[in-house]
Amino acid sequence: MSRLYDTVEPSVIDEDMLQKAVEEQGPKDEAGKIAKREGINFSDVLSLRLDFKNILKIDNLWEFTALTKLQLDNNIIEKIEGLDMLVNLVWLDLSFNNIEVIEGLSNLTKLKDLTFYNNRISKIENIDALKQLHVFSIGNNEIKDIKDILYLRQFPELKTLNIANNPVTRDDKDTFKQYVAAFLPNIEFLDYRLLDQQTKAAAYEKYQTQVEEQIDKDNKARAAAEEQERKRAETQLHKEAYVEFLNTAKLFEDMYADDPEGNKLNQIPEKLMTVCQQLFEFGLQEYEKRKAEVDMFWECVNEAKQENKEMGMDAIKEFMKEKKRIFAELVHMTDTKMVDNKLQEYNDQVTSLWDKLMGLELQLVDQLEEIIKDFERNMQDLVSVFLESVQAYLTQARDWENMHNEKMIESATSALEKAAKNELDEDVPEELKMLLVDKDTVMNAVTSSHDVHLLKIDNKEDDIVTRINTWLKNMIETIHEEQEIQRNRMRVTEITHLIDHLRDEADLLDLVQDNTFSKESLKGGRSVRFATGSVTGKRISNHPGALAEEYSIDDTEITTSFTGLSVDGDEGMKSEGDIDHDTIERLEGQENAAVQGHSLRLSVEYEQKEGKDNS
Known part of the structure; x- marks a missing residue:
């Protein structure tokens, strides 16, 4: 069923193997010579074939981030690993290997064609994230449980399934075919043969009760998953607004989680809950303001870049018209002086184009610099307003905690007096009665409780301040790096390449004339x-x-x-x-x-x- 180790030493995917494969499978003829001379960037490769190389372990593929097709068939691979960075992969062939468990594919969400033909896999699992799966081949493996077919119901795009030559298919092929047709109605080709509508209708009639029960289970599971996703998205929104869980009692649960003595003395004061709810609502409002500012910033940046691009294209189009005219005149000239004058005119036009394009780039740099400065200033103002309000709300929370602590001291003193006179109410918990035996013990518990509560409030404030300042700092640094430095370097390089190419054309024409x-x-x-x-x-x-x-x-x-x-x-x-x-x-x-x-x-x-x- 799977390849055995032979006399050939197992191979490792290293730099030499990858370079050789890329060159062999890359451009041919003159383009191939140039590509080999200049070197091919792994991050630009779209397709890679590493079959029949006796590979034992998948490794060193992290640079192939643009890869859409990967062939690793006919090797001796035992574990699926090292594919996390290949997020653009659409086609993956791992057939004819020694794989036992499906794993390590959760990041490959664009995968449409996946084959594990002829391995040692006994269970279909761990491909929940592959919602775009269109073709799935797992024939000639060790699938034994027919319920594994039900796992594939979650893939609405799955049209082609090959599961032949597994233990689950060997006993009664016709029954298995009907089961697949009934429970996977979207399948069009099973084991490379068409599943017609007549077969599907007969299969549904046979398994109608079980199919309807399964549909009901699927609907409930889908509803639960959607609710879980809604909660996750809501929590993520609250985190981005830096107010997560402030609309619940979690902060106070945390306060009393590290304060068992205080938990015996009192419950969470309602007024503190009110302050947290107000902070929560304010935080969401401020998040929407920050988000709107960020969206407006990118809209301005893209508008400036597009306008600059159009002006650059207009300049190039105008140059190309002049170039066509000059070349049309040049190729018919025989007088050397006239040729030289015309070539000089062309080179002057190239220089003029360089000046225009570089001028436009400098103009864009100035525009983006101004936009970024305004954005940075506006965001700093928004963050400052948010933090001032956060500190005000949490100061109010500390005030309520101080008032609560004073009441706790009064209540504890009164309870001590009643305990001394044996006048405590009968419904007082036994744990509290034990605590009221000694005055120092009670007062220490109250003080300790108060300190813990203030520390939790302080930590919450520090957490919010640190996170939003870090977010703002990282965002501004990224914008400066990507929009000012990297973008400018790439643009200048593009302009330089264009001008070099245009001058090369003039040199070539001059060569023909010479x-x-x-x-x-x-x-x-x-x-x-x-x-x-x-x-x-x-x-x-x-x-x-x-x-x-x-x-x-x-x-x-x-x-x-x-x-x-x-x-x-x-x-x-x-x-x-x-x-x-x-x-x-x-x-x-x-x-x-x-x-x-x-x-x-x-x-x-x-x-x-x-x-x-x-x-």
Whole structure:
């Protein structure tokens, strides 16, 4: 059923294995060469295949945060681990391994296709978080309990199930098929075969009573889960408002939890509860104000960035129009001085574009800096108002505690006098009677109780103050780092890459113009090779500025002069040939050169008799 250890030593997923796999499965040809030379960032990889590598343990995959497809089949993996960071995973293949327990998948909430075919799994469990699961394969395992099928009812998107060749399916395949069809009505394919509506209807009729009972159980469980989620969300809201449990008696329960003597003396005073309820309601109101301020801040930031982006795009579009015009003129020029002047005009346009884009970036930096300063000031004001009110409410709580303590002293003194005269009421608890034997014991208990209560109130205040100040500090630091530093660096890098690429295009065009050959150069032994197809495809999309083997200039027709001879391009050309001195003599004076009935486009690649020189 599962792979056995063989003579090959178990492998470890290390840097070398990952690098090799990424390079082998990455871009091919010239793009692959460039990717290998520049290095592929693991965080950009979308698909990774690590099958048939005798891997024993899943490890070192934490950098592949963008990964959507992972193949780990046909290894000797025993435990599912090390996948927590792969939160974008959609497709996971762990078939043909030695896995016994399904675990370690709770973070993979985007998973749609999951296969455990041919392992040692005996129970379907621990995949509750995979609500988007569409395909699930667990065939050829050790599933014995038919109730495991009921576990899969919680996945409404599950359409394909493979569970063949498990103990649970071997006794009566037809009965098992009907059970699945009845209890998993959304399944369309079972063990790679279609479950038609007729089969589902017959199965439901057979198991109708059990199915309806199960539906009732599911509804109750769903309602309980929804209520639990509602409470969790409510508690989270209260935590974000820094007033959690202040609408309950928890603070006072905590006060008396560490104060057993005080608990014997008195119950929680109602006025303290009132103060806490007021603080709770005020805290929620202030939270809404802070949230509105944060939302408004991000709206302003995004609006400023979008406006700046549109102005930058307009500048680039305007430049591209000028570039097209200049290149169209350049490729037909034969006069060196005119070419130089036109190239200078183009470079001036590139410099102007650089100035515009960098100016827009500096403008955005100033805008964001001003927005962040205003936001920081407003948030500091809101937090200050909140903390002042918190301190005022808790000061009021201390006052009530002090008043409560004074009453406790009076009550304790009166109770001591009654105890001395043996006049205590019959309903007084026995524990309190034991406490009232000695005056010092009673007064120490009252004082200790009071100190504990004040400490709890102080701790609550410190907790609120510390948490909200930490939240504000971390948020502002993150905004400065992400919106000012990182964003600015990325934008400047993008602009630099764009400008470098535009200058490269000018250099390339200049190169084509410089390689204008005369009869004399051909007599000297140089031949010009004509390449099949058009001279397009200079830039590889994911590598700005990278050069392919054949060059292009933005899909512009290239015309290169040979002593008055023009050679035009045509993508329909199917042959190669050399233009030598005799050809030049024969065709000189013609407006267009034609060889074998095809007009040609000149390749920048050429060779010399003395040796090869590829440009």
